Amino acid sequence: MSRIGFVGTGHIAAPMVRFLAARGHDIWVTERSAKVSAQLKSELGVTVADAQSVVDASDIVFLCLRPQVAADILTPLTFRADQQIVSVMAAVSTDQLAELCAPASDFVQTIPLGFLATGGCPLAALGNDRLLADLFEPENPVIKVADQAALNTHFAICAMVPGILDLMATGADWLADQTGNADGAEFYTTQLISGFLSAMEKGKAGQLAAERDALATDGTLSLQMTDALRSGKAHDALNAALAAIGKRLET
Numbered sequence: 555m556s557r558i559g560f561v562g563t564g565h566i567a568a569p570m571v572r573f574l575a576a577r578g579h580d581i582w583v584t585e586r587s588a589k590v591s592a593q594l595k596s597e598l599g600v601t602v603a604d605a606q607s608v609v610d611a612s613d614i615v616f617l618c619l620r621p622q623v624a625a626d627i628l629t630p631l632t633f634r635a636d637q638q639i640v641s642v643m644a645a646v647s648t649d650q651l652a653e654l655c656a657p658a659s660d661f662v663q664t665i666p667l668g669f670l671a672t673g674g675c676p677l678a679a680l681g682n683d684r685l686l687a688d689l690f691e692p693e694n695p696v697i698k699v700a701d702q703a704a705l706n707t708h709f710a711i712c713a714m715v716p717g718i719l720d721l722m723a724t725g726a727d728w729l730a731d732q733t734g735n736a737d738g739a740e741f742y743t744t745q746l747i748s749g750f751l752s753a754m755e756k757g758k759a760g761q762l763a764a765e766r767d768a769l770a771t772d773g774t775l776s777l778q779m780t781d782a783l784r785s786g787k788a789h790d791a792l793n794a795a796l797a798a799i800g801k802r803l804e805t
């Protein structure tokens with residue numbers, strides 16, 4: 555078991571702390587957000603301390619700060635050469651991390667989502683993917699990426715999740731208007747998509763298109779839907795948003 559520290563104890567740190575504490579690791583977290591750290595302390599018995607004490611105590615340090623404050627918070631901290639660093643911060647590059655965390659040089663950058671706590675979250679990994687796999691597999695599969703640009707494209711795809719949720723919310727609202735049962739409409743819509751995706755074979759290119767084509771055959775309601783979304787330029791909008799987000803992450 556390892557001593558694992560979190561610098562930044564916010565939305566994305568909390569589910570990782572829960573997952574790693576359940577595996578028996580000894581967890582230290584910084585105090586802010588105070589409400590989150592107090593909850594983790596009472597729930598899991600983690601140690602709450604200032605950032606330098608968290609770094610000093612840890613074999614592995616998770617950096618879970620907002621990118622815009624990362625340099626200000628990390629620059630004054632002293633890291634050790636033997637420490638391993640996991641960064642989940644979008645738009646903080648490997649070069650910047652190397653500068654901010656020197657002399658530590660064993661890094662992995664990844665993109666967790668909150669459902670990692672219950673498993674099934676794919677973790678794109680730039681750097682020491684073995685470290686991430688040791689911590690989070692087999693519940694959460696680790697997918698090695700080649701370089702910073704590739705990691706950034708995975709961040710862009712993560713932004714697609716709320717985009718898809720937004721579309722699903724529109725569909726569920728439409729259903730609720732027809733049925734008068736908002737809870738039932740939301741449950742049906744959510745269960746339909748999650749049940750479909752969990753039953754689907756994964757990991758092979760072309761599977762999404764094959765599933766679509768199996769449903770959207772000539773004369774079907776499914777084909778009417780896929781054609782309408784294409785002619786309404788939904789795909790153009792998605793591609794444009796992905797390109798714009800990818801560009802934003804380059805800067």
Ligand SMILES: NC(=O)c1ccc[n+]([C@@H]2O[C@H](COP(=O)([O-])OP(=O)(O)OC[C@H]3O[C@@H](n4cnc5c(N)ncnc54)[C@H](OP(=O)(O)O)[C@@H]3O)[C@@H](O)[C@H]2O)c1
Nearest residue numbers: 562563564565566584586587618619620621642643644666
């Ligand atoms: N949320 C996600 O689903 C997600 C997914 C993948 C990656 N990420 C990345 O994770 C990072 C954090 O995102 P988040 O959503 O978890 O944001 P967040 O909830 O705002 O967490 C950031 C944390 O940093 C704390 N903080 C601010 N100043 C600090 C200081 N001087 N010392 C110690 N802690 C300090 C904040 O505390 P206060 O609340 O007191 O300001 C807050 O707890 C971002 O870089 C984001 O790109 C997030």
